[in-house]
Amino acid sequence: MSILVIGSVAFDAIETPFGKTDKIIGGAAAYISLSSSYFSNNINLVAVVGGDFPKDYIQKIQSVGVNTVGLQIKEDQKSFFWSGKYNYDLNSRETLVTELNVLGDFDPIIPDSYQNCEYLMLGNLAPAVQLSVLERLNHRPKLVVLDTMNFWMDIALDDLKKILAKVDVLTINDEEARQLSGEYQLKKAAQKIMAMGPSFLIIKKGEHGALLFHENRTFFAPALLLDQVFDPTGAGDTFAGGFIGYIAKTGKTDFDTLKTALVYGSTMASFCVEKFGTENLFGLTQEQIQERFNEFKIMVEY
Amino acid sequence: MSILVIGSVAFDAIETPFGKTDKIIGGAAAYISLSSSYFSNNINLVAVVGGDFPKDYIQKIQSVGVNTVGLQIKEDQKSFFWSGKYNYDLNSRETLVTELNVLGDFDPIIPDSYQNCEYLMLGNLAPAVQLSVLERLNHRPKLVVLDTMNFWMDIALDDLKKILAKVDVLTINDEEARQLSGEYQLKKAAQKIMAMGPSFLIIKKGEHGALLFHENRTFFAPALLLDQVFDPTGAGDTFAGGFIGYIAKTGKTDFDTLKTALVYGSTMASFCVEKFGTENLFGLTQEQIQERFNEFKIMVEY
Numbered sequence: 001m002s003i004l005v006i007g008s009v010a011f012d013a014i015e016t017p018f019g020k021t022d023k024i025i026g027g028a029a030a031y032i033s034l035s036s037s038y039f040s041n042n043i044n045l046v047a048v049v050g051g052d053f054p055k056d057y058i059q060k061i062q063s064v065g066v067n068t069v070g071l072q073i074k075e076d077q078k079s080f081f082w083s084g085k086y087n088y089d090l091n092s093r094e095t096l097v098t099e100l101n102v103l104g105d106f107d108p109i110i111p112d113s114y115q116n117c118e119y120l121m122l123g124n125l126a127p128a129v130q131l132s133v134l135e136r137l138n139h140r141p142k143l144v145v146l147d148t149m150n151f152w153m154d155i156a157l158d159d160l161k162k163i164l165a166k167v168d169v170l171t172i173n174d175e176e177a178r179q180l181s182g183e184y185q186l187k188k189a190a191q192k193i194m195a196m197g198p199s200f201l202i203i204k205k206g207e208h209g210a211l212l213f214h215e216n217r218t219f220f221a222p223a224l225l226l227d228q229v230f231d232p233t234g235a236g237d238t239f240a241g242g243f244i245g246y247i248a249k250t251g252k253t254d255f256d257t258l259k260t261a262l263v264y265g266s267t268m269a270s271f272c273v274e275k276f277g278t279e280n281l282f283g284l285t286q287e288q289i290q291e292r293f294n295e296f297k298i299m300v301e302y
Numbered sequence: 303m304s305i306l307v308i309g310s311v312a313f314d315a316i317e318t319p320f321g322k323t324d325k326i327i328g329g330a331a332a333y334i335s336l337s338s339s340y341f342s343n344n345i346n347l348v349a350v351v352g353g354d355f356p357k358d359y360i361q362k363i364q365s366v367g368v369n370t371v372g373l374q375i376k377e378d379q380k381s382f383f384w385s386g387k388y389n390y391d392l393n394s395r396e397t398l399v400t401e402l403n404v405l406g407d408f409d410p411i412i413p414d415s416y417q418n419c420e421y422l423m424l425g426n427l428a429p430a431v432q433l434s435v436l437e438r439l440n441h442r443p444k445l446v447v448l449d450t451m452n453f454w455m456d457i458a459l460d461d462l463k464k465i466l467a468k469v470d471v472l473t474i475n476d477e478e479a480r481q482l483s484g485e486y487q488l489k490k491a492a493q494k495i496m497a498m499g500p501s502f503l504i505i506k507k508g509e510h511g512a513l514l515f516h517e518n519r520t521f522f523a524p525a526l527l528l529d530q531v532f533d534p535t536g537a538g539d540t541f542a543g544g545f546i547g548y549i550a551k552t553g554k555t556d557f558d559t560l561k562t563a564l565v566y567g568s569t570m571a572s573f574c575v576e577k578f579g580t581e582n583l584f585g586l587t588q589e590q591i592q593e594r595f596n597e598f599k600i601m602v603e604y
Contacts (some may be wrong), residue, residue, distance in 0.1 A: 089486060184391060187527040208510040209524070220524040220601045222511070225489040259604040299522050300602040302561040 002042040007123020010080035028123035031234040034281040035241025051075035127159035165197040242268030309425020312382035330425030333536040336583040337543025353377035429461035467499040544570030
């Protein structure tokens with residue numbers, strides 16, 4: 001079934017304890033699209049890049065079945081650029097450069113052919129932009145998933161609260177959940193956040209796994225223990241892509257389906273972090289994905 | 303079946319964001335004994351206290367079925383005393399006072415009636431003291447579980463390595479596993495530590511759950527999300543008590559049994575942190591324990 005993905009497509013320059021890249025392809029919507037392409041062949045991208053964005057990368061995205069009719073190319077401008085450096089434990093990072101460029105006045109235009117998409121993934125962007133997407137759809141999608149970050153809680157909390165009231169699923173990390181709710185205990189934090197709108201809440205804890213909350217129920221999926229975590233950039237977006245991809249594949253939005261979707265999201269994220277940027281999201285096989293998915297089950301069964 | 307518990311029985315003074323205690327009862331062996339008493343009626347304590355230790359507390363320990371023949375009382379000395387203050391997130395703490403007192407020259411004497419214990423829990427103490435216990439037993443127990451901490455890695459690493467070579471299960475936290483192995487990735491760290499001796503390794507991650515390693519297998523148990531975490535003191539020891547208690551109850555030491563034991567350990571720890579000190583470890587019912595044990599299963603099932 002069809003998925004509409006909105007977010008950034010951008011350049012990243014990344015430094016980790018294991019190496020350093022020049023400008024490589026990044027952006028929330030790139031990771032989300034690539035990750036969800038393993039679950040759906042009807043993915044529709046809305047994003048904006050500058051004239052400096054390599055055409056062959058757009059072709060690579062198209063080659064995995066992503067529809068790029070909604071990808072605006074502003075030939076006379078530059079693409080969004082982010083550069084960051086991870087600390088030795090990969091759990092924290094320092095932003096070195098943020099150049100908004102085309103993203104500064106991003107006006108997300110929804111092509112008519114995208115209007116009936118059933119699943120909407122609002123990747124991390126200014127909440128006002130995310131809200132405009134919802135307003136421009138003729139029909140509300142079956143499920144709306146929102147990703148955001150602490151930056152918007154700091155500078156655009158009112159806008160964020162407006163969009164929160166309109167979505168079904170929110171994905172944030174544990175620190176952000178504490179900031180947004182003002183509660184330290186995640187159980188209390190989750191109740192307060194769900195009262196703001198979303199009926200499902202996902203709290204991502206990186207190497208410590210992810211939690212899914214719904215009403216008074218809680219589900220937990222651990223993170224796999226990998227031989228090597230190389231670059232955490234995009235892990236959260238890759239997670240979101242696997243999550244909404246699996247939901248779209250099944251066509252169901254009940255708690256049990258979302259639990260399994262959480263594990264598929266974690267599965268995809270585990271591939272992402274093994275190499276730089278989006279590199280490891282090309283050419284995975286369904287067998288590889290299934291094998292790793294099964295490892296999650298083995299890890300918690302008793 | 304019979305369990306031999308060695309460790310400190312002591313006074314603690316605790317300050318958390320939720321309150322402050324005067325001297326209350328603490329010490330690794332107190333938590334371990336109380337916690338394991340819900341699984342076994344043959345628990346044999348070896349520890350030392352001073353003349354200042356309240357006799358009625360010893361009676362309370364006896365009242366849950368713990369044998370205190372091996373509890374030395376040095377009437378003219380003072381009990382071990384620790385005082386600490388937790389930060390607002392309860393994840394880190396500052397030690398305010400450590401008075402070794404009777405623990406400074408603790409000579410763990412094993413009563414003859416304890417000699418045939420089948421399960422040995424070596425609570426956190428100087429590794430040389432832990433080693434002397436093993437040397438004084440006529441028969442090696444069926445399973446030896448060792449708890450230790452970063453302090454001994456800093457000042458008594460050689461002794462620690464000697465005892466590590468002789469135990470079956472080691473329990474430490476994630477930071478300690480990284481320190482002991484020199485590896486950041488827990489999967490690699492676990493392999494290095496198991497090569498030092500223990501065939502099972504438990505890595506405790508506090509609010510992020512606990513991992514059990516054995517050969518190339520990994521099991522993970524989350525931590526329950528509690529309404530209120532009040533005081534984390536003794537959580538690791540209470541965990542160890544539930545863990546070895548369940549093993550002693552079943553009489554089995556295979557990986558599957560240890561997986562379930564890990565969940566019972568986590569169950570007991572979740573009760574411990576809800577009140578100050580050992581307070582919540584008195585008067586629990588088997589139904590309460592079973593109910594909470596079941597919550598762990600629900601949390602990871604999909």
